[in-house]
Amino acid sequence: MKLLKPIRLAICAVAAGILLYFFPLVRIRKLGSAATPGLVSNTQSEPEIAAPNGTPPPQITTFVETLWSERLPQAAGNAASVDDVLAMAATDADRARSEFGREVGLGGPTFLFLRGRGRIESFNEDECHLIIEGQKQSVTLEIGILLGNAVRDATGLVSIGEFPNSQEFNRLSAELNQRCESEVISPVRDSLAVGALVEFVGCGEVRKNNDFDPLRLVPIQLNAMKPAESTE
Secondary structure (H helix, E strand, O other): OOOHHHHHHHHHHHHHHHHHHHOOOOOOOOOOOOOOOOOOOOOOOOOOOOOHHHOOOOOHHHHHHHHHHHHHHHHHOOOEEHHHHHHHHOOOHHHHHHHHEEEOOOOOOEEEEEEEEEEEEEEOOOEEEEEOOOOOOEEEEEOOOOOOOHHHHOOOOOOHHHOOOHHHHHHHHHHHHHHHHHHHHHHHHHHOOOOOEEEEEEEEEEOOHHHHOOEEEEEEEEEEOOHHHHOO
16 A cells, blocks of 8 residues: 555656646747737727828828918917906806807816917916906916917817827827927017016916916917007
8 A cells, every 4th residue: 555655646747747748837939929819918009080081190290380380370360358258257157168168078178269468467487477457367378388288179270080099189289389388488588577568369278167367378379568668
């Protein structure tokens, strides 16, 4: 009986070796060989979104240039008056959002595309605070590093359907924000002074009704007059 135990152990070891040979716990596969069934990732790339009428998606650089140089300046004349928006928001913010704003998606912010003028109360590297004559609320122009999608979404000129994927759509926001920093804000930064009159066209977003005071806007057009000129 004592001899049977070593024999049984030997048989078990041989059987285990045979099983491991045909069914290894780890299978080593050369790079470039076919994937093992069942180990292929289920992760799928983001589906492309076809452009309207089957047209090819725009090349981002050309699209930005046309939007910035032609379409946005043309649309600026149709921007709502900041005086009208603030006057209505003072008594009925929901109505102001409904009549003058636009929403992108359900439950998202209300985007506003506005024009107006105000006098500089204070400013720093990131913000320029304006007093709007005749209005209780003030306006804050964002003049630092710009983030967000207000410039892209406030005008209604751009649709996500014009882009092959969300990455390119988000890249458009970054490109437009950079244009605002370099071509709108930077050239007038040295002209900013307390008391100076500022004319602007800007894009903003409102998530809560109290976001109307102050109303934050990213300028896409900005003209700052010296205090002496603005009082003439």
